[in-house]
Amino acid sequence: MTTLDLTTDAVTLTEQLVNIESVSLEEQAIADAVEQALRGLGHLEVVRRGNNIVARTDLGRAERVVIAGHLDTVPVNDNLPARREQTAEGDLLHGLGTCDMKSGDAVILRIAATVPEPNRDITFIFYDAEEIAAVHNGLGKLAQSDPELIAGDFAILMEPSNAGIEAGCQGTLRVEVRTTGERAHTARAWRGVNAIHKAGAVLRRLEDYEPRKPVIDGLEYHEGLNAVFVRGGVAGNVLPDECVVEVNYRFAPDYSEADAEAFVRDFFDGYDVTLTDSAPGALPGLDRPAAKDFLAVVGRDAAPKFGWTDVARFSALGVPAVNFGPGDPLLAHKQEEHVPVADIERCEDVLRKWLTA
Amino acid sequence: MTTLDLTTDAVTLTEQLVNIESVSLEEQAIADAVEQALRGLGHLEVVRRGNNIVARTDLGRAERVVIAGHLDTVPVNDNLPARREQTAEGDLLHGLGTCDMKSGDAVILRIAATVPEPNRDITFIFYDAEEIAAVHNGLGKLAQSDPELIAGDFAILMEPSNAGIEAGCQGTLRVEVRTTGERAHTARAWRGVNAIHKAGAVLRRLEDYEPRKPVIDGLEYHEGLNAVFVRGGVAGNVLPDECVVEVNYRFAPDYSEADAEAFVRDFFDGYDVTLTDSAPGALPGLDRPAAKDFLAVVGRDAAPKFGWTDVARFSALGVPAVNFGPGDPLLAHKQEEHVPVADIERCEDVLRKWLTA
Numbered sequence: 001m002t003t004l005d006l007t008t009d010a011v012t013l014t015e016q017l018v019n020i021e022s023v024s025l026e027e028q029a030i031a032d033a034v035e036q037a038l039r040g041l042g043h044l045e046v047v048r049r050g051n052n053i054v055a056r057t058d059l060g061r062a063e064r065v066v067i068a069g070h071l072d073t074v075p076v077n078d079n080l081p082a083r084r085e086q087t088a089e090g091d092l093l094h095g096l097g098t099c100d101m102k103s104g105d106a107v108i109l110r111i112a113a114t115v116p117e118p119n120r121d122i123t124f125i126f127y128d129a130e131e132i133a134a135v136h137n138g139l140g141k142l143a144q145s146d147p148e149l150i151a152g153d154f155a156i157l158m159e160p161s162n163a164g165i166e167a168g169c170q171g172t173l174r175v176e177v178r179t180t181g182e183r184a185h186t187a188r189a190w191r192g193v194n195a196i197h198k199a200g201a202v203l204r205r206l207e208d209y210e211p212r213k214p215v216i217d218g219l220e221y222h223e224g225l226n227a228v229f230v231r232g233g234v235a236g237n238v239l240p241d242e243c244v245v246e247v248n249y250r251f252a253p254d255y256s257e258a259d260a261e262a263f264v265r266d267f268f269d270g271y272d273v274t275l276t277d278s279a280p281g282a283l284p285g286l287d288r289p290a291a292k293d294f295l296a297v298v299g300r301d302a303a304p305k306f307g308w309t310d311v312a313r314f315s316a317l318g319v320p321a322v323n324f325g326p327g328d329p330l331l332a333h334k335q336e337e338h339v340p341v342a343d344i345e346r347c348e349d350v351l352r353k354w355l356t357a
Numbered sequence: 358m359t360t361l362d363l364t365t366d367a368v369t370l371t372e373q374l375v376n377i378e379s380v381s382l383e384e385q386a387i388a389d390a391v392e393q394a395l396r397g398l399g400h401l402e403v404v405r406r407g408n409n410i411v412a413r414t415d416l417g418r419a420e421r422v423v424i425a426g427h428l429d430t431v432p433v434n435d436n437l438p439a440r441r442e443q444t445a446e447g448d449l450l451h452g453l454g455t456c457d458m459k460s461g462d463a464v465i466l467r468i469a470a471t472v473p474e475p476n477r478d479i480t481f482i483f484y485d486a487e488e489i490a491a492v493h494n495g496l497g498k499l500a501q502s503d504p505e506l507i508a509g510d511f512a513i514l515m516e517p518s519n520a521g522i523e524a525g526c527q528g529t530l531r532v533e534v535r536t537t538g539e540r541a542h543t544a545r546a547w548r549g550v551n552a553i554h555k556a557g558a559v560l561r562r563l564e565d566y567e568p569r570k571p572v573i574d575g576l577e578y579h580e581g582l583n584a585v586f587v588r589g590g591v592a593g594n595v596l597p598d599e600c601v602v603e604v605n606y607r608f609a610p611d612y613s614e615a616d617a618e619a620f621v622r623d624f625f626d627g628y629d630v631t632l633t634d635s636a637p638g639a640l641p642g643l644d645r646p647a648a649k650d651f652l653a654v655v656g657r658d659a660a661p662k663f664g665w666t667d668v669a670r671f672s673a674l675g676v677p678a679v680n681f682g683p684g685d686p687l688l689a690h691k692q693e694e695h696v697p698v699a700d701i702e703r704c705e706d707v708l709r710k711w712l713t714a
Contacts, residue, residue: 170544172543172544172594174593185664186529186581186583186585186605186607187527187529187581187607187663187664187665188579188581188663188664189568189581189583189607190568190579190581194563194564194583194584196560196563196583196584196585196586196587196602197560197563197564197583197584198564199557199560199587200556200557200558200559200560200561200562200563200564201557201561201564202557203553203554203556203557203560204557204558204561205557206551206553206554206557207551207554207555207557207558211546211547222545222547224543224544224545224546224547226543226546226551226553226554226596227551227553227554227589227590227597228543228553228590228591228592228593228594228595228596228597229553229589229590229593229597230553230556230587230588230589230590230600231587231588231590232584232586232587233584233585233586233587233588233603234585235585236531236585236586236603236605236634237529237585237605238585239583239585240584240585240586243587245553246590246593248543248593248594250543250544250546277593306544306545307542307544307545308544
């Protein structure tokens with residue numbers, strides 16, 4: 001088993017974590033290494049559930065903050081082991097998971113090791129299976145099995161955000177909008193009804209859609225309503241009797257899932273609409289005291305998070321949460337994934353300042 | 358080998374032909390039986406090419422007419438052997454090929470056997486592989502290899518037409534109309550362009566299409582322009598960068614294939630249009646003397662043929678052609694395929710009267 005050295009710097013630690021391959025559902029080795037390192041620290045209570053590890057201080061502080069990162073990666077794509085590069089813009093660390101999100105995990109481990117008496121109680125969470133179907137998600141499982149273990153006043157998820165704050169997240173749902181017709185031979189088309197032609201009005205309605213851009217806690221979100229699939233057709237000489245447009249709605253966190261579904265059903269009024277998938281957004285919660293202090297230490301304006309992340313799982317438990325981690329989210333899941341060394345250092349500095357001020 | 362009895366009535370002969378299974382590309386047994394029966398007649402010159410058989414009188418008449426039928430069927434669907442049924446509306450013969458088109462073949466065989474000295478020279482054609490891809494079509498192969506063998510002043514194709522005349526046929530072509538966009542994550546849709554949304558205008562244009570209905574030789578054709586397939590989509594969270602609408606144009610026989618293509622390209626002006634398939638229509642040719650006489654004997658108004666049939670192959674050789682056969686074309690390819698006995702008898706009577714008047 002790899003032994004992690006928590007006395008080394010966060011960049012070297014990121015490299016060590018990257019070199020423990022941990023594609024989703026194969027996180028045992030990295031979870032073992034993280035658990036062993038945390039148990040060696042003494043000042044933390046450590047609990048393991050499967051390949052999920054929770055480590056907590058219990059100093060009776062007025063506030064408790066949660067800092068979480070996932071341990072898994074998307075599949076290897078000829079991008080291991082980690083490799084450092086010096087560039088004119090600064091040093092980079094290349095490799096699978098450098099950005100999404102083992103650099104964030106390394107920062108958490110460094111804070112865990114070097115801030116034994118923080119000004120707020122801290123719950124550190126390392127979890128598995130974030131990159132695959134939600135049913136496997138380790139944070140989701142902990143929220144079910146041990147909600148009190150991951151509770152807190154404010155949460156930070158180490159999702160890549162260029163070492164700035166991306167607050168909350170937008171929700172996402174999918175519907176199928178179905179038009180129906182009546183089959184007929186195309187040589188006698190007047191005997192049938194073409195369901196694909198009827199979908200034209202559905203697509204035109206989407207093209208005319210104007211996104212909502214609500215401002216929440218000073219952040220401007222930006223919704224989206226998009227056809228992601230369209231399918232229809234029976235044979236090259238048959239009028240199609242069904243056409244399905246699959247639509248993805250990304251909604252700002254002032255809408256609940258029910259609000260979002262109601263909006264979409266109203267938008268497609270007159271059509272057969274089937275909900276196929278839904279996940280709530282997360283409010284930024286920047287009005288909480290712990291969040292305000294954190295913002296002040298970060299020293300940059302927070303941005304809204306447009307994509308869905310696991311911050312929504314904290315939000316569902318009543319814990320406001322933000323994304324804050326090293327690296328560019330647009331590099332996640334790409335073969336050329338990498339992270340600026342400066343982002344790792346900055347994230348560690350910010351967290352240490354905030355937790356020791 | 359089954360020996361066909363050409364002295365029996367056409368209904369019994371249909372039954373015999375139906376019971377020789379002859380799914381496309383497996384026509385050898387039925388072709389052997391038909392060839393043997395024709396060679397036994399003495400007054401016909403018989404030529405065989407593969408499983409295609411041509412039998413001709415050569416009496417030096419002023420006109421030559423062609424009467425053709427295909428020998429193959431679509432796959433067996435638990436609808437063999439043939440079965441007779443008496444109903445209040447008249448006797449029926451059930452089974453695969455009863456309608457499409459072994460009853461027509463039986464009528465041809467009866468005329469061949471019983472009209473040794475017709476008032477017009479006759480070319481009887483039995484061909485294979487009509488029900489599958491055009492490349493296999495026996496009539497198409499004969500048109501290539503022996504055009505003089507199938508030439509004539511007028512042709513009758515025994516396609517089911519309820520024992521009436523369906524004249525000429527409409528042409529058919531297919532195009533792909535393609536819209537393109539730019540991929541982006543659906544959570545940041547403003548960074549991309551949704552190609553499926555752009556297809557909405559294509560479909561709306563199709564919905565607003567008004568078909569041409571030109572009158573040719575007194576027959577009103579009826580065109581059609583229909584989306585038969587639509588496809589697009591990359592993933593549930595990605596703006597699609599391509600959408601393809603496959604469109605089938607059925608055009609009246611006053612349009613050439615080039616006219617039809619030009620119409621479609623003009624109709625979809627501004628879009629990327631790719632021609633994928635094209636087959637010409639066939640003019641009805643009802644002004645020909647042989648056709649006029651035939652119409653008079655049939656004694657009913659001719660109707661236009663909307664679907665594409667092999668009459669277009671004759672038309673391409675300069676031979677005007679009509680569809681005239683027992684049975685309802687809407688029953689072709691259905692498990693419950695059947696033919697009214699009265700249709701078979703009527704078709705035989707009409708042809709005999711016309712050829713012996």
